[in-house]
Amino acid sequence: MFSAFRKWRRRRAASRMQVPPEQWNRVEARLPFLAYLPPDELPTLRQMALEFLAEKEVHGAEGLVVTDDMLLSIALQACLPVLHIGLDAYAGWIGIVVYPGDFVIPRSIVDEDGVVHEYDDEVLGEAWEGGPVILSWSEDTGAVDGINVVIHEFAHKLDMGNGEVDGFPALPPDMSPEAWAAAFQPAYDDFCQRVDDGEDTALDPYGADHPSEFFAVMSEAFFETPGLLRHEYPDVYTQLSRYYRQEPATREGQPGSGE
Template sequence: MRAQIVFGVILAVPIAVLLYLLFGPAFWRWRRKRRRALAPPAGLEAMLTRNVPLYAAMPAELRRQLLSHVNVFLAEKNFIGCGGQEINDEIRYTVAGTACILLLNREPEYFPGFTSILVYPDTFESMDVQYDGPVEVHERTARAGESWHRGPVVLSWGDVIRGVTDPVDGFNVVLHEFAHKLDEQDSGTDGLPELHALHHYDEWTQVLSREYEALHKRAARGTNHVLDDYGLESPAEFFAVATESFFEKAKAMRTRLPDLYEQLRRYYRVDPATWNY
């Protein structure tokens, strides 16, 4: 009898895995489609109109898409207050509505690989590890946000609300950290997200590498006006910073950095330089 039970368990495991591989993705697509069809939560539209000017600026069809994506996002992500921060609908709706701007005009996966969003009241401290030769140096630094690889997003609510309510300052910690989450969906956080077609990769690499080097030169001359100098930290940070400016300094990027703007327009499948803000 014991042998039969063991054999049954051994047989059941690969069958369960096979069934998941065959039907799991279809189930998730079906469930997300149902959630997108639901009416938005009470107060969501009013909250986004007040807190997220980018939402009010985009065309009506994109606003409808965004609300449907927020339904899924809120169902799949868990908000956790840290440092005394209590989670309320303003936090959930503002963060979700801003993050989902990155998902428009596509069949999204809703930032896979993590479920938790940690929210502090304001700037928080994080431990940086650097190396001076063989010596490991630990240093605490103040952060507005973090995205842990295959882990949570960490946000300062004070920095979130300051960034999202000003749609033209080029600072939006939610767009920045969730751009990192898009970036890590393929093989790692390296400034090269999963693009929509194979033939896009060569041009993306050429343009973003060139603009990354150009940012170094502009920063040295003090003539950088579109991208924040924090983009110099790494190609991954360059992509996240460029994402912030693509949405918040769209007209300036389209004029001054047209090749970079076109790559991001093709990737995000929206044209924020034409939005009404």
């Protein structure tokens, strides 16, 4: 009952938002990977983006003024992974904080001798379980280069959906956890070995940091450089295609696809 009411409320709020076609076009032109969507799915993504903004609260940090174009850009990128999953995958939290560029998060770790080490970690984004998504913003945010901080952090939110941030999100009933593991574990092991060997990998080496980061980095690649991911790790691409219920590689490089 509460889920249905939440959907009704955000749809009603979204219906009050008016976005001129030229503004949609301007924002989407800076997100060329959206052209990998079938054309008939773009209106659905736009509607979902408005419902997303009706439900979330976006705040600028360190004096950053979040413009309407920035709001639309963040919403479109955040909604792309859940286009066929649904916005309820992002339920349970409302805050998004946007910094003007990289930001620093104080960290502390305890070594094997019990000594606490404190340090400042400069990051592009952070997703907190049950809490906000924190993003950095620059003029290049969303440009196709295989790295997308918005998709990365929202992939972490999906990963958190079953309680553990381990690169193993809650799968739909028609997907096999065994098949997921059989695709991701060997690929992760191979990728870590390649990074450890000093290879200049085409995919972001940050994916070797942890299985959760591998899932997030592969999700970035799935939407931004799907052909590359399908070439590097075809089984991972197949599992992500089934999970996200999208096939971006089939349109990459086609006329009008932004390539």
